[in-house]
Amino acid sequence: MKIDKLAGERFKEKPSDCVIDSHALMLRGGYMKNVANGIYSSFMPLRRITRKIENIIREEMDAIDGQEVQFPVVMPASLWAESGRYDSIGSELLRFTDRNDAPMVLGMTHEEAAVQLVREYANSYTKYPFMIYQVQTKFRDEARPRGGLIRVREFTMKDAYSFHTSQEDLERYYDICYKAYERIFARAGIPEVITVASDSGMMGGSVSHEYMLLSPVGEDSIAVCSECDYRANMEAAASIVENKCEGADEELKLVYTPDIHTIEDICNFLKTPLEESCKAVVYQKNMTDEYVVIFIRGDLDVNETKLTNYLGEAVHPGVITDDCGLFAGFIGPYGMDREKFTVLFDKSLENTHNLSCGANKPEHHYTGLKISRDIGEVEYIDLAKIKEGGICPKCGKHSITISRGIEVGNIFQLGTKYTKSMGMQYLDSDGNLQYPIMGCYGIGVGRLAASVCEAHHDEYGPIWPMSIAPWHVQICCLRADDSECKGVADSLYQKMLDDRMEVIYDDRNIRPGAMFSDADLLGVPVRVIVSPRNLKEGVCEIVTRDKTVSMTVEVDKVIETVKNMIEERLK
Numbered sequence: 001m002k003i004d005k006l007a008g009e010r011f012k013e014k015p016s017d018c019v020i021d022s023h024a025l026m027l028r029g030g031y032m033k034n035v036a037n038g039i040y041s042s043f044m045p046l047r048r049i050t051r052k053i054e055n056i057i058r059e060e061m062d063a064i065d066g067q068e069v070q071f072p073v074v075m076p077a078s079l080w081a082e083s084g085r086y087d088s089i090g091s092e093l094l095r096f097t098d099r100n101d102a103p104m105v106l107g108m109t110h111e112e113a114a115v116q117l118v119r120e121y122a123n124s125y126t127k128y129p130f131m132i133y134q135v136q137t138k139f140r141d142e143a144r145p146r147g148g149l150i151r152v153r154e155f156t157m158k159d160a161y162s163f164h165t166s167q168e169d170l171e172r173y174y175d176i177c178y179k180a181y182e183r184i185f186a187r188a189g190i191p192e193v194i195t196v197a198s199d200s201g202m203m204g205g206s207v208s209h210e211y212m213l214l215s216p217v218g219e220d221s222i223a224v225c226s227e228c229d230y231r232a233n234m235e236a237a238a239s240i241v242e243n244k245c246e247g248a249d250e251e252l253k254l255v256y257t258p259d260i261h262t263i264e265d266i267c268n269f270l271k272t273p274l275e276e277s278c279k280a281v282v283y284q285k286n287m288t289d290e291y292v293v294i295f296i297r298g299d300l301d302v303n304e305t306k307l308t309n310y311l312g313e314a315v316h317p318g319v320i321t322d323d324c325g326l327f328a329g330f331i332g333p334y335g336m337d338r339e340k341f342t343v344l345f346d347k348s349l350e351n352t353h354n355l356s357c358g359a360n361k362p363e364h365h366y367t368g369l370k371i372s373r374d375i376g377e378v379e380y381i382d383l384a385k386i387k388e389g390g391i392c393p394k395c396g397k398h399s400i401t402i403s404r405g406i407e408v409g410n411i412f413q414l415g416t417k418y419t420k421s422m423g424m425q426y427l428d429s430d431g432n433l434q435y436p437i438m439g440c441y442g443i444g445v446g447r448l449a450a451s452v453c454e455a456h457h458d459e460y461g462p463i464w465p466m467s468i469a470p471w472h473v474q475i476c477c478l479r480a481d482d483s484e485c486k487g488v489a490d491s492l493y494q495k496m497l498d499d500r501m502e503v504i505y506d507d508r509n510i511r512p513g514a515m516f517s518d519a520d521l522l523g524v525p526v527r528v529i530v531s532p533r534n535l536k537e538g539v540c541e542i543v544t545r546d547k548t549v550s551m552t553v554e555v556d557k558v559i560e561t562v563k564n565m566i567e568e569r570l571k
Contacts, residue, residue, distance in 0.1 A: 001044075001471070003506040003518065006030070008043035010518045020217040022453040023148030025461055029521035038145025038153035040446075045470040045522060049449050050156065052468040054135050056187045057158045057443060060180045064173075066133045066160060071113035073137055077103035079112045082422045090314070094141050108140040111418045111440060114161040119424035122436065125165050128426070129173060133160030135445065149450035150406060151219065156446055162439040163419075165428065170413055170437045174207075177441050181211055181409055184443065189452045189465030193408060196222050197232040207413040208236075212405035213451045222405045223386045230394035232386075234402065235305035239384035240391040241297065243351040250354045250368035252334065257365045261329030263298045266365055270356055274299035278349060278357040278369060280331035282318030283307065291318055291326065291341045295333050295357075297348035300384040307383055310344075332358035334366055334374050345371070347380045406451050414438040453523075462523035463546050466569035472502040473562050474524040476516070478531040480509045488540070488555060489530040495559055501566070520545070526565050528558060 008030030018024035026032055031046035042050065058068065077095065080086035086093075086105070094106040107113065114132060122128065135158045142153050149155075160177070164170040178195070185193040190213055198210040210233055212222055221234035232238075260266050263279040277298030284291055292315060294302050308314055320328045325340060334357065336343060349355075353370040371378060390400040416435040419425075425433045449468070456463045466472060473496065477489035489507060496503040504524060506515055519527055529541040539552040542561060553561045 001504045003504055004508050006044060006504070008033075008045070010521045012517065018148070020147045020150065020454065021457055022150070022450045022462075025453060025457055025521065026148055026450065029461060029523070032149070036153075038142055038151070040149065040152065040154075046449065048470040049464070049468050050445050053188055053445050053448055054156075054158070056467065057135065057184055057445075060184050060187075061131075061133050061158070061160060064131070064176050064180050066131045068134065069117065069132045070134050070136060071107065071110045071117065073107050073139070075105050075107055075113060077105055079116055080105055083112050083115075083418055084421055085112070091143075092141050094139055106139040107136075108138055109442075110134070110136070110138075110159055111161065111414070111438075112422065115418050115422045115424050115438075118163065119419075119422065122163060122424070123426050125426055125428045125434075128436065129162060129164045129169055131160055131162040131173070131439075133158060133441075147217065147219075147450070149446040150217075150454075152446065155444055158443045158445060160441040162441070163436045164439070165426070165434065165436065167415075167437060170439050174411065174413055174439055177411055177439065178209070181411065181441070181443070185211060185408065185448075187467050188448060189467060190408070190448075190455050192455070194222075194231055194405075196236075196405075198236050198410065209411050210407050211409035213408050213455060214403050214405050215451075215454055216404050217454060218404035218406040220405045220407055222403045223390075223400050224403055225392040225395060225397070225399050226401055227397045227399040228392060228395040230392050232393075234385060235303065237386040237400075238382055238393040239300065239303070239348070239386045240393055240396075241300075241348045241384075242391065243348070245351050245353050247354070249370055249373070252366055252368045252370075252374050254359055255365050255367055256363060257330075258363045260363075260365075266356055267298065270365075270367065272356060276352075276355055278333065278352075278355045278371075280333075280358060282320060282326065282331065283315040284318045285311065285342075286314040286316055291324065292344065293326070293331065293336070293341050294344045294346060294383055295349060296346040296384055297352070298356075300346070300348050300387065302346075302383055303385045307344075310381060310383065311342075327358070327360060327362055330358040330360060330362055330364060332360055332366060332369070333371065334369060335360050344383060345378045345380050346383045348384055350380045406447070406454065408448050408451050409441075409443040411442075412440040414440050457523075458520075460517070460520035462521075464523040464525060466525050466566060469502075469525050470522065471504040471524050472566045473504075473526040473528060474519055474522065475503060475505045475507075475528045475530065476512075476519060477505070477507040478512050478515070478529065480507045482532050484535055485530055485532050488535060492528065492530070492540075492555075492558055496562075499559065499563070501563070525569060526562055528562065 010030045014024045015027050032040040032042050077086050138157050139154050145151050162173050193211050193213050195209050196212050198208045223232050223237040279298045281294045281302045320326050355369040356367050357369050359366050388402045392399050419435045428434050453462045479485040493505045525545050527543050540558050543550045
């Protein structure tokens with residue numbers, strides 16, 4: 001490929017709307033072009049990268065007995081109605097009607113399609129276990145797409161679905177996929193990816209893991225223990241607190257607190273720490289607008305994922321009206337009508353006393369609250385976000401740190417959520433009907449490409465690993481108007497093509513600085529520089545994009561040297 005024929009412009013200026021480096025570099029380098037919010041077209045360099053990622057994924061999936069299939073992008077709504085997700089998923093699922101007024105959806109994931117494909121085939125225990133996978137376009141109508149390919153609406157994804165006759169067999173295969181994913185990310189150039197326990201969300205199931213690339217631009221918060229191997233997405237991490245309940249119990253006392261509305265204000269007014277307060281956080285259920293009041297220790301925040309999982313339905317922040325029976329800033333558990341609202345108590349309030357809290361009437365709070373004495377017996381539920389310096393759920397030490405991460409893959413143990421709702425059954429060895437148990441395994445191809453760029457770049461452009469680089473070697477002819485220089489560069493290019501090497505050739509008559517700037521944006525691992533000055537000594541310069549190698553090599557040894565460098569880096 002000659003660079004003067006390569007579609008797509010490379011430019012120096014950073015786009016003003018780019019908030020992360022990979023997004024800016026992939027736009028500046030001519031990898032992609034924005035079509036609509038969260039939707040991109042790919043130029044040749046990006047397509048070559050994603051195709052290599054797809055091939056790595058296919059090789060690893062085939063190696064664990066995966067069977068490649070393909071599901072449709074457009075599906076009838078009736079298929080999603082079978083699983084119950086047509087109504088339970090919000091506006092992220094794009095719904096429309098076709099010309100016959102039949103309700104349809106654009107696939108954002110394909111559990112329903114996977115079950116529909118094999119439910120008649122897999123009617124006997126002798127057909128199990130098996131795994132099917134696809135690499136397919138999907139559409140998720142994200143409310144806030146950002147970061148280029150990190151968070152988009154239309155995307156390419158590998159999703160795989162395994163089917164089993166026992167939980168033990170699912171766990172066996174889950175571990176196999178777990179290790180295959182580690183190989184995929186290592187081969188793609190980011191072996192530093194870590195696994196974290198996660199919340200399965202709309203996918204369902206009881207066990208799930210996410211593969212995270214730690215990065216300050218990541219959207220996910222990860223709880224990591226510095227003393228043991230505990231790692232979990234903040235949404236799934238258990239919040240553990242210790243309340244010692246020291247000192248004598250105080251009596252419950254009503255206190256006049258004018259013009260005070262926040263938990264910080266009341267603690268400043270009373271000169272008490274946040275840990276000795278009970279604050280109220282109010283939500284409403286999406287379906288009914290019923291109020292949900294969570295009481296939690298004042299220094300903690302509610303984890304909305306835990307809340308929705310507990311309730312079994314989505315919620316939104318509560319809008320407190322004049323006639324709802326709640327007083328914003330003065331809500332407390334003592335004297336509250338627990339029949340009128342859904343009232344929940346976080347575990348952080350267990351074994352506490354002498355708390356401050358709202359008094360359920362304007363400009364008044366209570367001090368000296370002891371829930372077991374003043375409220376009675378309540379159920380304590382883990383609804384809080386784990387926090388920096390918190391207690392590790394595994395080793396019990398105050399060793400939790402909160403990091404940011406980009407989710408590059410996920411795996412779920414789905415159980416029978418979809419096979420049962422969609423009526424997929426098989427006859428076991430005793431002739432009894434059973435529901436197969438499923439696993440689900442996903443990797444976003446474009447997001448993985450962008451994540452590699454995010455992890456491996458400098459101020460000048462991406463530093464692609466050899467395994468997924470758009471080309472392995474780039475030839476830069478610094479003087480295309482010099483016949484000897486052009487002749488040597490042309491000859492090297494042709495020999496590389498004859499040897500079926502992946503090479504891109506820049507023979508434009510432009511300044512060396514501009515040529516090297518474009519080469520940095522393309523991020524090709526090995527660069528061969530042909531210049532009149534070096535040819536006077538019968539050599540070419542060979543450098544690597546990561547700046548670890550810079551050497552001169554005799555012209556007749558360039559091809560052999562580059563081949564060895566490529567082979568070594570592909571290992």
